[in-house]
Amino acid sequence: MTRPISVILNPAAGRGQAAKLVRELVGRLGPILETSGPGDAERLARRAADDGGIVVAAGGDGTVGEVAAGIYGSDATLAILPVGTGNDFARTLGVASLPVALAAIDQRTAKPIDLIRWRCGDAGGLAINIAGCGFDALVAERINKGFRYLRGTSAYIAAVLTTLRSYRPAALTVIVDGETIETTVMLCAVANAKSYGGGMLVAPNAEVDDGELDLVVVEGIGKVEFLRAFPSVFKGAHLTHPRVRSIRGRSISIHAEPPLPVLSDGELVGVTPAEFEVIHNALKVVVP
Numbered sequence: 205m206t207r208p209i210s211v212i213l214n215p216a217a218g219r220g221q222a223a224k225l226v227r228e229l230v231g232r233l234g235p236i237l238e239t240s241g242p243g244d245a246e247r248l249a250r251r252a253a254d255d256g257g258i259v260v261a262a263g264g265d266g267t268v269g270e271v272a273a274g275i276y277g278s279d280a281t282l283a284i285l286p287v288g289t290g291n292d293f294a295r296t297l298g299v300a301s302l303p304v305a306l307a308a309i310d311q312r313t314a315k316p317i318d319l320i321r322w323r324c325g326d327a328g329g330l331a332i333n334i335a336g337c338g339f340d341a342l343v344a345e346r347i348n349k350g351f352r353y354l355r356g357t358s359a360y361i362a363a364v365l366t367t368l369r370s371y372r373p374a375a376l377t378v379i380v381d382g383e384t385i386e387t388t389v390m391l392c393a394v395a396n397a398k399s400y401g402g403g404m405l406v407a408p409n410a411e412v413d414d415g416e417l418d419l420v421v422v423e424g425i426g427k428v429e430f431l432r433a434f435p436s437v438f439k440g441a442h443l444t445h446p447r448v449r450s451i452r453g454r455s456i457s458i459h460a461e462p463p464l465p466v467l468s469d470g471e472l473v474g475v476t477p478a479e480f481e482v483i484h485n486a487l488k489v490v491v492p
Contacts, residue, residue, distance in 0.1 A: 209234035209309070210252035211285070212245050212271050214263030222287035225302065226262045233260060233309070239267070242471075249274025256280055258309065258490065264288020265333045265400070269469035272319060273330040276487055281314045283490035289347075289359065290402040290470070293333040296412060298492050308492045317412040319486035320396050324466045324474035330483075331468040334400045334407070337458055337476055338374065338391035339422075341467035342367045343401075360401035364434065373424030374460045380419060380453035387449075388424035392464075394456055394480045395420060398440075400470065408440030409450065415484040416452045423447040456480045 213236050215223035226236060237248045245261070249271040252259045256279035261271035265288060272282055285305050286294035299305040320331040346363040376389045393400075395407030395418040410418040425433070425447050436442040443450050456479070458464075463475040 207281075207312075208255045208257035209260060209283075210255070210257065211236045211260040211262050212248050212252065212267065212274075213238045214245060214267040214288070215239070217263035217267060217288040222263060225287050226285060232306070236262075239263075243270070245270035246274040249280075250278075253278035253280035258283050258312070260285055260309065262287055264290055264470070265293050266470045268293050269330070269332045272332040272487060276319065276330060276483075281312075281488045281490060283309050290400065292399045292402065293397050295399060295403065296333075296397040297489065299490075304492055308490050311492075312490065313492070314488040314490050315413065316485040317487065317489050318396055318415060319483045320394065320417060320468075320480055321483055322394075322466075322468055322473070322478060322480050324476070324478040327474050329468060329473065330486075331396065333397045333469050334393055334395045335466070335468045335480055336391065336393040336395075337460065337464040337466045337478060338376075338389055339367065339371050340391045340393060340400070340406075341465040341472060342371065344467050344470050345465065345472050347470075358402075360404065368427055368430065374462055374464050376421070376464075377459040378419065378421070379455075379457040380451050381455055383453075385421075385449075385451075387421065389460075390422040390424060390430065392422075392458060393420040394418075394458075396482070404437045405440035406437060406442075407450070408443065413485070415482060416454055417456060417480060417482050419449075419451045419453065419456055421449040421451075423449070454482050 253275040260283045261268040262285040343363045378385045395410040407418040460476040
């Protein structure tokens, strides 16, 4: 028996182009459930997951993360239609174009992947792509508030330049699987997948199914040096910089002074202290 397909659509994704693209596919896929605000994708996905079929996230990384959280713990399988701004998780899976993504859904080949469980104060949730704190969290906030007329990498670069003007490094204490690291940082990325910001390979060695998280820390450096090193992140070459650390672990705890904003799949969720842990083989996702 063919498993049913449901589509969770964020109509605002891709500067509003997502709705047009996905609605044209309604006959090929299945019923489309549209979100109207934060949290809707998770709620709708949880309802769709009751059928144990394929639940398609039509949007960007934020939508994908919400849908993943909604089907976690069920027999449903995640699929992705990459119609968002960055589409980084789709890129990691190899489904960064609509034709490839649709062919993968038709083929219905799936594999297990990990998730990130995060806790920040009284808040908690799941992330599928990248979480973290510091500079990149403020950049994401800047993109969400003021750069929606730009997409992907262009939006990220514009936000980086704007945020860098006033940002100051913070003193950070990180505990990775019981090992303590104290340093001053610009940003701290906790990665399940490889990229964010529309193709920035912040964690080029990360794998979505290895049972570990990749912690990438950019220690405090001057603004000029930061801008000089910044282009290397698009090739993942920044890991060779002497002020960049990359560590793997299953459990990560972060404390900062002053407190830093915390990011989860492109959205601000609170401030440090924060805790992150990997959930190995958390759910299945459709792949090419």
